[in-house]
């Protein structure tokens with residue numbers, strides 16, 4: 001028994017690796033990213049500590065005390081080796097040595113104090129202007145100073161006289177690398193655009209799905225009643241959208257709807273002005289998107305439903321005919337009930353894939369006009385990987401994606417429940 | 433309602449599967465379409481109910497020509513070989529279906545289903561799905577569904593083929609009971625001659641797309657039109673042996689027998705085939721024929737003996753059970769010569 005189960009594990013390993021790499025790893029990484037503020041600006045590796053004058057306002061918003069802000073904004077004067085070296089170069093080594101002797105490492109709250117100290121020395125600098133210049137050599141401000149280590153930065157902050165309690169906030173503002181944060185989600189739920197995307201997605205998924213299933217059923221049932229050869233040709237034509245590369249397929253649609261394209265051309269003689277039938281208004285865009293995606297899905301539905309219909313025993317259809325059922329009644333009472341499982345299956349499968357799919361929208365309207373066809377997955381893509389401001393917000397985009405993953409997993413669980421997944425794989429779902 | 437088939441031909445891919453068949457079934461009669469597998473029974477049935485189109489010929493229900501009517505308009509009830517119940521509907525819904533598509537009102541439907549369910553004795557199963565009832569119950573359901581519209585014609589395509597032996601016997605008489613109670617004209621397709629003989633008024637025996645004989649069961653058994661019919665009816669089957677006719681006697685089975693009364697005409701060929709049924713060969717008919725016992729098959733009440741004759745032919749005999757004889761024993765038995773069936777070289781009855 002034991003070695004058999006090991007054999008099983010052995011056989012499963014490639015599948016597990018693939019599931020691990022292609023599903024779990026991306027999901028985990030998305031989850032991780034979504035709790036950071038990673039963007040083009042922060043980079044995805046570590047960063048430095050740097051306070052710029054702009055940061056002061058930001059810190060105020062974070063509740064840093066005025067005292068700290070003043071302290072940070074202040075320039076202090078410390079007698080250090082760097083300053084002494086400059087002093088020696090400009091005003092001679094004697095004065096530098098003397099200053100070192102008397103005030104090495106002393107900190108002066110302002111320039112005046114240091115100037116006074118310089119004045120009090122044996123090798124004093126006479127001109128006040130020169131003293132001022134010399135004192136400036138020792139001026140240090142924490143602003144615009146880059147620290148590569150956190151300890152150095154904090155030491156420097158303490159030296160400015162900042163309030164101890166404010167240090168974490170100051171440090172976090174000063175950090176130029178990425179940070180852990182839950183702000184992505186707060187932002188997500190507070191922006192009205194988010195709800196817009198959610199509603200767009202809902203509309204996109206529902207309408208496309210209804211079109212898919214409805215049109216798929218229509219094609220399957222109508223071809224079922226057609227003569228064999230004709231039906232096959234018909235099915236093949238409708239299957240084209242599925243096997244065409246998306247870019248080519250979309251290109252055909254674009255050509256079809258361009259203001260100098262097919263539609264405009266054939267409508268021109270009817271007095272309808274040439275226009276962009278895809279992007280004219282958001283209604284145009286929506287209709288186009290649903291037709292484009294719907295046709296792709298409908299062909300799958302057609303194939304699935306056709307084969308399901310053909311597996312209905314002929315005698316059952318014959319029976320319904322001699323029982324007096326018209327063709328319409330036959331469809332309604334015999335064929336459709338038998339298609340219950342394929343319909344349910346396609347509904348769930350398509351919901352999941354439509355939720356995550358955006359390639360056709362990207363290639364056609366790209367979310368436009370305005371943001372009227374921006375769906376959730378496309379918003380995630382735009383935020384994280386392509387936008388016009390140039391600052392790609394990986395973390396924020398990942399937050400979008402993570403919510404999609406959560407919805408997808410929840411929906412999958414519901415569907416598995418609905419299908420009674422174990423039954424589904426253990427016995428054929430065409431009743432006979 | 434009387435059913436009349438005139439010169440009916442049905443072809444598949446240019447090949448005649450049913451060839452110029454004419455058949456009249458009287459009102460209230462139950463007729464069996466009997467024949468070996470592939471002889472065209474189902475095809476005939478499907479043409480009568482309108483599933484197949486007839487390539488040639490005419491079909492009349494009463495005085496009405498229904499040849500070109502679609503099956504929906506023919507008012508026939510059909511019980512299919514595999515019952516063809518609708519798996520997604522309950523038994524009630526299955527039986528009610530013909531009324532539902534007629535848009536009958538619900539009270540009527542409920543009453544009629546209750547009545548018919550009582551007739552076929554499945555009243556307590558109406559809530560179940562077809563998958564959850566037995567084969568016999570499915571068969572009754574199919575019968576109820578076929579009958580609920582009070583069809584002019586009831587067609588049954590091997591309705592008992594899927595049942596076990598005991599249930600088959602039960603359902604056989606059940607079908608006959610229901611058919612006579614409702615007085616409906618019925619066609620029963622079967623390849624089981626016992627079934628056909630036991631419950632039908634007449635049998636139409638088919639061979640390769642043609643009806644070779646149409647007769648009452650008893651009559652067909654006693655007077656088969658040819659060797660095919662003689663062999664098809666009767667179990668254990670009839671045995672044949674060649675015979676030579678002489679002036680006053682007949683050489684058959686290695687013995688010289690007196691020429692039977694009904695074969696006295698002078699215009700008969702010299703060489704004929706004799707058909708001898710098992711019940712017409714045995715010790716009670718004399719001792720002219722000698723042979724030895726090849727095998728004995730006990731059927732409880734009766735024994736079957738296979739007997740090898742001295743000229744190499746084999747006859748079968750059926751006799752009340754006893755254990756006097758063993759395989760290998762030699763016997764001297766006779767033939768009931770008045771029941772001998774004679775056929776010419778083509779197998780046609782003389």
Ligand SMILES: Nc1ncnc2c1ncn2[C@@H]1O[C@H](COP(=O)(O)OP(=O)(O)OP(=O)(O)O)[C@@H](O)[C@H]1O
Pocket residue numbers: 444445449467468469470471472473474475476623
């Ligand atoms: N749809 C069809 N297409 C082509 N040939 C067919 C078709 N249906 C039946 N046949 C052929 O017609 C012949 C008669 O078929 P049919 O079903 O009537 O036989 P049957 O007498 O009912 O036999 P069984 O007792 O096995 O049911 C067979 O040789 C069969 O192969």
Ligand SMILES: [Mg+2]
Pocket residue numbers: 473474475589
């Ligand atoms: Mg058949």
